[in-house]
Amino acid sequence: MVFHVEYPRIVPARKPPGHQPAAPRYTLRWHDPVDTLVSEYYGMQKVNPSWDEQQQFFQRVEASLAHPDGPAAHEIMRFTDEAGETNAVVVAYWLDATRHARWSAAADFPTWFAARERLSGDAGYWRETIAVPYDRHETIYSAPHYKIGFARTANSSIESMTTNGYFGAARDRIPVSAIDPLESPLRDAPPKPRSVEGRGRRLRVVTPLNMTALRSGQFWVGAGPEQLGDYHENLQPKLMRGMNFLLDHKGETGTLALRVMTNLDADGTERAETSVLAYFLSLAQLEDWSKSHETHLDIYRHAIAMNRQFKEKREVVTWHELFVMPEATSFEYVNCHGRTGVLPYFDLLEPATA
Amino acid sequence: MVFHVEYPRIVPARKPPGHQPAAPRYTLRWHDPVDTLVSEYYGMQKVNPSWDEQQQFFQRVEASLAHPDGPAAHEIMRFTDEAGETNAVVVAYWLDATRHARWSAAADFPTWFAARERLSGDAGYWRETIAVPYDRHETIYSAPHYKIGFARTANSSIESMTTNGYFGAARDRIPVSAIDPLESPLRDAPPKPRSVEGRGRRLRVVTPLNMTALRSGQFWVGAGPEQLGDYHENLQPKLMRGMNFLLDHKGETGTLALRVMTNLDADGTERAETSVLAYFLSLAQLEDWSKSHETHLDIYRHAIAMNRQFKEKREVVTWHELFVMPEATSFEYVNCHGRTGVLPYFDLLEPATA
Numbered sequence: 095m096v097f098h099v100e101y102p103r104i105v106p107a108r109k110p111p112g113h114q115p116a117a118p119r120y121t122l123r124w125h126d127p128v129d130t131l132v133s134e135y136y137g138m139q140k141v142n143p144s145w146d147e148q149q150q151f152f153q154r155v156e157a158s159l160a161h162p163d164g165p166a167a168h169e170i171m172r173f174t175d176e177a178g179e180t181n182a183v184v185v186a187y188w189l190d191a192t193r194h195a196r197w198s199a200a201a202d203f204p205t206w207f208a209a210r211e212r213l214s215g216d217a218g219y220w221r222e223t224i225a226v227p228y229d230r231h232e233t234i235y236s237a238p239h240y241k242i243g244f245a246r247t248a249n250s251s252i253e254s255m256t257t258n259g260y261f262g263a264a265r266d267r268i269p270v271s272a273i274d275p276l277e278s279p280l281r282d283a284p285p286k287p288r289s290v291e292g293r294g295r296r297l298r299v300v301t302p303l304n305m306t307a308l309r310s311g312q313f314w315v316g317a318g319p320e321q322l323g324d325y326h327e328n329l330q331p332k333l334m335r336g337m338n339f340l341l342d343h344k345g346e347t348g349t350l351a352l353r354v355m356t357n358l359d360a361d362g363t364e365r366a367e368t369s370v371l372a373y374f375l376s377l378a379q380l381e382d383w384s385k386s387h388e389t390h391l392d393i394y395r396h397a398i399a400m401n402r403q404f405k406e407k408r409e410v411v412t413w414h415e416l417f418v419m420p421e422a423t424s425f426e427y428v429n430c431h432g433r434t435g436v437l438p439y440f441d442l443l444e445p446a447t448a
Numbered sequence: 449m450v451f452h453v454e455y456p457r458i459v460p461a462r463k464p465p466g467h468q469p470a471a472p473r474y475t476l477r478w479h480d481p482v483d484t485l486v487s488e489y490y491g492m493q494k495v496n497p498s499w500d501e502q503q504q505f506f507q508r509v510e511a512s513l514a515h516p517d518g519p520a521a522h523e524i525m526r527f528t529d530e531a532g533e534t535n536a537v538v539v540a541y542w543l544d545a546t547r548h549a550r551w552s553a554a555a556d557f558p559t560w561f562a563a564r565e566r567l568s569g570d571a572g573y574w575r576e577t578i579a580v581p582y583d584r585h586e587t588i589y590s591a592p593h594y595k596i597g598f599a600r601t602a603n604s605s606i607e608s609m610t611t612n613g614y615f616g617a618a619r620d621r622i623p624v625s626a627i628d629p630l631e632s633p634l635r636d637a638p639p640k641p642r643s644v645e646g647r648g649r650r651l652r653v654v655t656p657l658n659m660t661a662l663r664s665g666q667f668w669v670g671a672g673p674e675q676l677g678d679y680h681e682n683l684q685p686k687l688m689r690g691m692n693f694l695l696d697h698k699g700e701t702g703t704l705a706l707r708v709m710t711n712l713d714a715d716g717t718e719r720a721e722t723s724v725l726a727y728f729l730s731l732a733q734l735e736d737w738s739k740s741h742e743t744h745l746d747i748y749r750h751a752i753a754m755n756r757q758f759k760e761k762r763e764v765v766t767w768h769e770l771f772v773m774p775e776a777t778s779f780e781y782v783n784c785h786g787r788t789g790v791l792p793y794f795d796l797l798e799p800a801t802a
Contacts, residue, residue, distance in 0.1 A: 130774075191657055191774070192657060195656065199633055199637070229581075276546075421778075423654075432802075443652060443799060444798060444800040448642050
């Protein structure tokens with residue numbers, strides 16, 4: 095079987111009549127029903143941590159993932175944040191919310207993360223949990239052969255599709271968009287960033303309904319000289335120009351946080367593989383940038399041109415996975431600087447004693 | 449159209465082969481797609497409040513509900529809690545999570561509820577928000593003519609069904625139960641109640657995945673002497689015996705909180721209409737009580753016997769609506785005593801400054 099969810103449409107599709115995509119694209123499907131998708135990011139944040147310190151963090155998390163209720167897949171990554179601190183990141187993927195919750199209640203790493211000792215010292219720790227019903231996600235891959243992100247979970251396959259190549263296609267791929275415009279309740283009163291004292295504190299953020307999480311990836315391991323050259327000279331600079339535009343225009347684009355992460359090998363070597371983890375106040379704002387801003391059009395046109403030029407010989411894979419979240423309090427920042435993640439934007443909660 | 453969600457089953461149905469229900473039963477359907485169901489309870493808690501005080505609370509909430517993003521239906525009720533305090537309660541129903549979130553961000557009552565002034569004085573205030581994807585709910589009604597609870601929302605109808613009259617029918621009616629056993633992640637380590645200092649504090653409770661909320665109702669307005677007599681002499685005592693059993697055996701039944709609420713007319717008069725709002729750690733524990741304990745079998749058998757005796761002349765309507773919740777932090781208690789709602793059981797959070 096190929097599992098998927100469809101609703102009788104009451105919100106019109108964006109797909110133009112008779113549309114034929116300019117380039118083939120693929121999407122993820124599972125061969126068993128999936129109720130909830132959980133992707134969880136754990137970070138250690140520090141000024142210039144040694145590889146030993148990073149490795150210790152990775153090993154601590156990874157040891158804990160080897161648990162009967164552990165995730166179906168995980169990766170390790172690194173990025174430098176807007177305050178200049180290094181963040182060592184593990185992302186873990188579950189297809190079962192009960193197993194995720196049991197792991198969170200019982201495994202070593204969550205216990206370590208919850209301990210009082212994390213409130214002091216020169217490292218911060220954070221957790222961003224993105225848990226959405228299946229009908230609130232969509233994925234796209236430029237090629238079917240490279241499995242990354244949720245595509246590494248068992249019983250999945252990357253399938254050909256035609257819901258791509260027009261503006262609004264990402265929305266059309268989200269099953270619930272057929273019955274819900276997925277508007278932000280804060281559309282008319284977007285939050286302004288404010289200064290937050292995050293050091294020495296454990297803070298949870300109340301993230302609003304329909305906040306949109308996007309992990310958008312690039313993979314060029316093994317690319318030959320021609321396509322490698324094009325990646326470095328063209329696609330990567332265009333991508334970075336687009337990401338910097340979003341970072342420089344957070345308010346008007348609804349960008350809340352954006353990190354360009356690099357995947358790591360087990361020894362800490364950076365792979366020829368990156369992904370951008372970004373949060374937007376709403377899908378509509380992400381769409382506005384995608385469809386109208388030259389920085390995105392540049393990325394988009396170049397990717398299509400390369401696809402047409404190299405066809406199945408294309409050695410660079412681009413992909414993304416997108417989640418439109420329910421209201422949540424699942425982003426937690428411990429002893430982090432005040433500009434970490436979505437800390438600057440929303441109401442904060444902290445643990446209370448009985 | 450009649451909207452509903454169905455999944456390809458991987459968890460076996462409980463329905464026995466060839467099952468024919470002993471009595472007709474009905475369930476709620478909408479004629480437009482529904483994404484999320486939100487029921488929200490607001491309470492004012494006080495020792496012996498005057499009707500004026502209760503009325504002031506009801507009027508404050510109700511004035512605020514008359515808002516473009518206000519709920520699709522609401523009711524007013526009253527109950528005495530386990531500490532002997534009176535609780536004036538409004539329940540409000542939304543079929544649109546974005547409208548609910550906009551209302552929560554902008555309307556007068558949520559602003560008043562969030563104000564610092566609520567932390568002092570001799571009344572407590574609480575809010576319990578139950579927001580679930582459509583596929584995590586089920587309903588049952590003993591008759592199709594009386595609309596209550598979610599059935600008062602527009603574009604809905606109470607439809608005949610046959611998924612009833614066997615143990616496990618409630619589970620079978622929850623669409624997602626076809627693909628998810630809906631286990632509590634805390635099944636092997638159920639929380640023990642502890643003493644909480646709730647006065648002068650604003651506390652949010654981290655309620656666990658698959659906590660189950662049940663509103664179970666009884667309506668006997670207009671019943672003639674024969675059925676009224678039976679209600680008072682038989683069904684009501686059996687019901688109260690069952691509820692008291694659950695209250696007296698919380699740990700072993702997974703009961704976290706249980707309130708027997710009476711619906712009120714606008715002038716505060718108690719109607720011949722009650723409902724029990726209860727939270728259980730898991731659906732499985734509620735099922736265990738239902739299928740095996742004499743207190744529930746007594747209620748169940750009597751209801752079926754009366755249905756058979758009076759058929760369409762049955763003047764007492766029983767019904768329930770049930771929700772299996774995602775992990776949430778949407779239960780908030782302000783200046784309440786420590787035994788209010790689910791306060792004694794789970795991790796607590798309180799608002800933090802930036």
